[in-house]
Amino acid sequence: MTMAQRTALITGITGQDGSYLTELLLGEGYAVHGVVRRTSNLQRSRIEHLRRDEKIYGKRLFLHYGDLSDGTTLRRIFRAVQPTEVYHLAGQSHVGLSFEIPESTCDEAGMATLRLLEIARDQPQPLRFYHASSSEIFGNAIELPQTENTPMLPASPYGCAKAFATQLVRVYRQSYGLFVCNGILYNHESPRRGENFVTRKIARAAARISRGLDTDLTLGNLESRRDWGRAQDYVRAMWLMLQQETPDDYVVATGETHSVREFVEAAFAVVDLPWKKYVRHDPSFDRPAEPAQLVGCADKIRKRLGWEVTGTFLQLVREMVEAELEQLGR
Ligand code: NAP
Numbered sequence: 001m002t003m004a005q006r007t008a009l010i011t012g013i014t015g016q017d018g019s020y021l022t023e024l025l026l027g028e029g030y031a032v033h034g035v036v037r038r039t040s041n042l043q044r045s046r047i048e049h050l051r052r053d054e055k056i057y058g059k060r061l062f063l064h065y066g067d068l069s070d071g072t073t074l075r076r077i078f079r080a081v082q083p084t085e086v087y088h089l090a091g092q093s094h095v096g097l098s099f100e101i102p103e104s105t106c107d108e109a110g111m112a113t114l115r116l117l118e119i120a121r122d123q124p125q126p127l128r129f130y131h132a133s134s135s136e137i138f139g140n141a142i143e144l145p146q147t148e149n150t151p152m153l154p155a156s157p158y159g160c161a162k163a164f165a166t167q168l169v170r171v172y173r174q175s176y177g178l179f180v181c182n183g184i185l186y187n188h189e190s191p192r193r194g195e196n197f198v199t200r201k202i203a204r205a206a207a208r209i210s211r212g213l214d215t216d217l218t219l220g221n222l223e224s225r226r227d228w229g230r231a232q233d234y235v236r237a238m239w240l241m242l243q244q245e246t247p248d249d250y251v252v253a254t255g256e257t258h259s260v261r262e263f264v265e266a267a268f269a270v271v272d273l274p275w276k277k278y279v280r281h282d283p284s285f286d287r288p289a290e291p292a293q294l295v296g297c298a299d300k301i302r303k304r305l306g307w308e309v310t311g312t313f314l315q316l317v318r319e320m321v322e323a324e325l326e327q328l329g330r
């Protein structure tokens, strides 16, 4: 593929991963098209800096109104854009909320992926398709660490929908020879993380408490453990998967776990405050079910694609808290 032919279509371009992936692809010389929902507020904060850049917006970055539930429009966007690479990242991504809004979560994470695979299958030109799978497909995992071959045992509506979509991607690859990949990504975080995910919530609270803007932080289960990496590394993994000769599935993870409590300790240490004085437990943040320990083995992507993590857990926490402090300073 030559540089001039590379056109990417991203669903979920306004999300954490979509925004970093857009920056990466623009840096690699792609034309980038994103699907955006109609919202009452035109601000799309994570990509606003790109939209305001006259050298980029309307020249190499284009936005199209669409919704995952609207197959006709998605098909029309594919026809107009003729993407060579599709990154399907959109959908309700909060696991806890998926217990409260299971139907829409499963429509978005499950059925919409099927919808897009069908559109991809009908395209006259060859394209490569990335699906944002998740460690949540392993749920009550029967092995530690998990690999691409670990059986799926999801423990939430979100995990069930991602498992359905992950298996469909495999079926479409095997049945129709499509170039479709599952990135089985473990938690990845950044200053652009949504505010109701635990790492951002903690980083934001630590910064605000240190400036006297808040008095406490209420959390659910402090003993939950996650394999937390940096979002910027993980979008690079997505891109690498579509640059290979053959499509495949890859686990993307650090291989290390930390508890929510450790994240809290590290975040409050950045602002030099005793965390126990400020953190309260609120059972409404506990989930009906938590997955067993999720920790990924990323040997396959490291060995085959040369992917690496950059930075440590403590550096990630510091980066997130410092970004919050900087934002408050402005
Ligand atoms: P995110 O920040 O929550 O972004 C989700 C994106 O999906 C947003 O752009 C959102 O648009 C869009 N979206 C939601 N529903 C839509 C709909 N009905 N139609 C069109 N667009 C819709 O998620 P993320 O952290 O970037 O994650 C990207 C993907 O990777 C998600 O599928 C997530 O489930 C999966 N994943 C994430 C992680 C992680 O740790 N971050 C790990 C594994 C897998 P609005 O801006 O309009 O809301």
Ligand code: GDD
Binding pocket: 093, 094, 095, 096, 133, 134, 135, 136, 185, 186, 187, 188, 196, 197, 198, 199, 201, 218, 219, 220, 221, 222, 224, 225, 226, 260, 285, 286, 287, 290, 294
């Ligand atoms: N959100 C949230 N809020 N989580 C809390 C809180 C709280 O106040 N208190 C404790 N937790 C615990 C949750 O119970 C969970 O065990 C852990 O913190 C992480 O929660 P989230 O940050 O919401 O992430 P997640 O692991 O459920 O899901 C994320 O990672 C998945 C990949 O493993 C999301 O990005 C998913 O989209 C992604 O698939």
